[in-house]
Amino acid sequence: MQNSIIDIKQLNLYYGKQHILKDINISIPAKKITVILGPSGCGKTTLLRSLNRLTELDASVKISGEILLNGQDLLNSTEDVTTIRKKMGLLAQRPYPLPMSIYNNVAYGLRISGRRKKKFLNSRVEYYLRQTNLWDEVKDRLKEPAATLSIGQQQRLCLARGLAVDPQIILADEPTSALDPHSSRMIEEKFAELKDSYTIVLVTHILRQAKNIADHVIFMYMGQVVEQADVREFFENPKEQQTKAYLQGQFY
Amino acid sequence: MNGLKVIYNRNLRNRIHLSWMWISLGVVFVLPLSLFIGLMWKSAILLDQQSLIDLLFSSEWKPMAGKFGYLTFIVSSVWVTMISLLIAGPVCLLTAIHLTQYAKSWVLKIMAPVIDILAGLPSVIFGVWGILFVIPLLANHIGPFFGKSVSGYSILAGAIVLSIMIIPFILNILIEIFQTVPKELSEASLSLGATRWQTIKFVLLKKSFPGIVSAFGLGMSRAFGETIAVLMVVGNVVHLPTGVFQPGYPLPSLIANNYGEMLSIPMYDSALMFSALLLFVVVLIFNAISRLIILRSSR
Ligand SMILES: Nc1ncnc2c1ncn2[C@@H]1O[C@H](COP(=O)(O)OP(=O)(O)OP(=O)(O)O)[C@@H](O)[C@H]1O
Ligand SMILES: [Mg+2]
Numbered sequence: 001m002q003n004s005i006i007d008i009k010q011l012n013l014y015y016g017k018q019h020i021l022k023d024i025n026i027s028i029p030a031k032k033i034t035v036i037l038g039p040s041g042c043g044k045t046t047l048l049r050s051l052n053r054l055t056e057l058d059a060s061v062k063i064s065g066e067i068l069l070n071g072q073d074l075l076n077s078t079e080d081v082t083t084i085r086k087k088m089g090l091l092a093q094r095p096y097p098l099p100m101s102i103y104n105n106v107a108y109g110l111r112i113s114g115r116r117k118k119k120f121l122n123s124r125v126e127y128y129l130r131q132t133n134l135w136d137e138v139k140d141r142l143k144e145p146a147a148t149l150s151i152g153q154q155q156r157l158c159l160a161r162g163l164a165v166d167p168q169i170i171l172a173d174e175p176t177s178a179l180d181p182h183s184s185r186m187i188e189e190k191f192a193e194l195k196d197s198y199t200i201v202l203v204t205h206i207l208r209q210a211k212n213i214a215d216h217v218i219f220m221y222m223g224q225v226v227e228q229a230d231v232r233e234f235f236e237n238p239k240e241q242q243t244k245a246y247l248q249g250q251f252y
Numbered sequence: 253m254n255g256l257k258v259i260y261n262r263n264l265r266n267r268i269h270l271s272w273m274w275i276s277l278g279v280v281f282v283l284p285l286s287l288f289i290g291l292m293w294k295s296a297i298l299l300d301q302q303s304l305i306d307l308l309f310s311s312e313w314k315p316m317a318g319k320f321g322y323l324t325f326i327v328s329s330v331w332v333t334m335i336s337l338l339i340a341g342p343v344c345l346l347t348a349i350h351l352t353q354y355a356k357s358w359v360l361k362i363m364a365p366v367i368d369i370l371a372g373l374p375s376v377i378f379g380v381w382g383i384l385f386v387i388p389l390l391a392n393h394i395g396p397f398f399g400k401s402v403s404g405y406s407i408l409a410g411a412i413v414l415s416i417m418i419i420p421f422i423l424n425i426l427i428e429i430f431q432t433v434p435k436e437l438s439e440a441s442l443s444l445g446a447t448r449w450q451t452i453k454f455v456l457l458k459k460s461f462p463g464i465v466s467a468f469g470l471g472m473s474r475a476f477g478e479t480i481a482v483l484m485v486v487g488n489v490v491h492l493p494t495g496v497f498q499p500g501y502p503l504p505s506l507i508a509n510n511y512g513e514m515l516s517i518p519m520y521d522s523a524l525m526f527s528a529l530l531l532f533v534v535v536l537i538f539n540a541i542s543r544l545i546i547l548r549s550s551r
Pocket of ligand 2: 044
């Protein structure tokens with residue numbers, strides 16, 4: 001694929017003896033929204049987490065194959081894993097604000113990268129809070145614990161803190177599943193804006209969401225990639241039998 | 253008819269549950285309160301004769317002459333407790349971090365019951381261990397290393413034995429606390445490019461700070477009140493200690509060694525009750541302070 005930012009080649013992943021990801025070969029286009037679809041337990045989260053190497057926290061995980069980011073292999077990289085992780089912002093299924101103030105949540109990534117200047121931090125924090133439509137809601141309570149925000153606000157805060165480390169890619173694992181419809185829509189709209197500057201990989205169970213915002217779709221089933229195609233192609237003219245069955249709601 | 257009976261039974265059961273709740277609640281409140289009042293009442297005779305300041309800040313302990321200055325005992329207790337906590341604190345923190353964050357999961361699976369068993373050992377065993385190992389170590393190696401000839405029976409011996417005793421106790425609580433921190437939270441920090449250690453410092457320790465404080469607070473209460481293990485190695489000499497190699501005489505030892513004896517001395521009974529009261533109040537304050545910190549940081 002032209003313009004792909006991530007190319008995964010022959011990726012296999014085991015939890016102990018369990019074979020979770022099987023011969024994954026996919027390409028993720030740059031500055032587009034790629035949606036990963038598939039029934040529960042098929043390995044979507046695992047695939048997403050292997051991208052920023054969170055899977056290696058689990059000692060029982062064995063992984064082989066290549067994950068190329070701009071042509072460089074992430075799995076066998078000599079680069080520091082923290083540098084690799086900074087290239088990707090992670091948005092989880094539920095928001096997990098860090099146990100600190102709203103301000104410090106956004107400044108966290110910058111601080112651990114050694115940015116300490118108050119003025120710089122202030123301007124960055126404001127910038128990213130504005131970018132996630134949060135600034136007006138929180139500008140008077142930046143010092144308050146992030147846990148005091150509503151769930152929807154917390155999720156936007158998590159997005160802001162992820163953007164603050166200036167990643168190239170946003171990894172989002174069912175980021176709206178814990179949110180109310182309004183907050184969900186806000187996140188979706190944000191993603192549609194953000195794809196001008198970021199590559200977004202989104203896991204979702206919601207077909208409507210996928211249809212609305214995806215450019216590219218990857219369909220997984222039992223640890224394998226069954227089909228990958230542009231969004232229109234995927235929904236209007238699916239090639240594989242399993243994809244058709246899934247789209248007709250025969251399994252979830 | 254049958255339905256009515258069920259409802260009636262349920263009501264009765266509810267009532268029984270309720271009354272049990274009230275009784276246990278009552279016991280929980282009344283017991284310590286009556287203890288406190290009893291101790292106050294018993295030590296009132298002493299408090300009538302000597303001012304509180306004199307009692308707390310004089311080290312003159314001459315029961316025959318009716319002079320009761322508690323400074324020696326208070327200082328001994330504070331030293332033994334503080335030093336034991338100074339030893340146990342870092343050990344517990346680092347061990348708990350290692351076991352929950354770095355070690356393979358089977359290590360924790362093996363260690364958890366071991367720690368449980370250690371925490372449940374009767375304290376006299378720790379006392380024996382102190383006499384067999386700590387005392388000779390202090391007398392033959394550590395003392396001479398600092399150019400001192402010492403018997404080994406000392407504040408330091410008491411503190412070391414105590415620290416070994418409270419380590420499993422504190423460790424148990426810390427491990428539990430660290431395990432309740434969701435791993436997604438650590439992953440959030442890691443995915444922002446933080447190192448393992450930064451994540452531990454800024455997320456794990458921060459999140460569990462109130463729990464850590466309460467664990468140490470409880471450990472401190474435990475150490476302050478521990479009697480037999482300390483009594484066996486601390487020397488029990490009524491002399492204001494000025495160094496850790498000197499013998500001390502903590503409050504619990506005072507009570508344990510003397511209660512039931514020499515009660516013919518006037519006021520001695522009352523004096524021992526007063527030391528029990530001191531113990532009671534200090535432990536109460538430790539607890540209150542740790543709880544206050546928890547309350548303030550959880551807001
Ligand atoms: N830490 C782990 N240890 C062992 N097995 C795991 C672990 N995490 C996930 N798995 C297994 O890997 C498989 C894929 O899980 P994964 O979470 O990637 O699925 P998913 O597609 O994200 O599902 P869902 O849509 O329900 O979130 C499942 O069978 C799961 O049981
Ligand atoms: Mg998942």
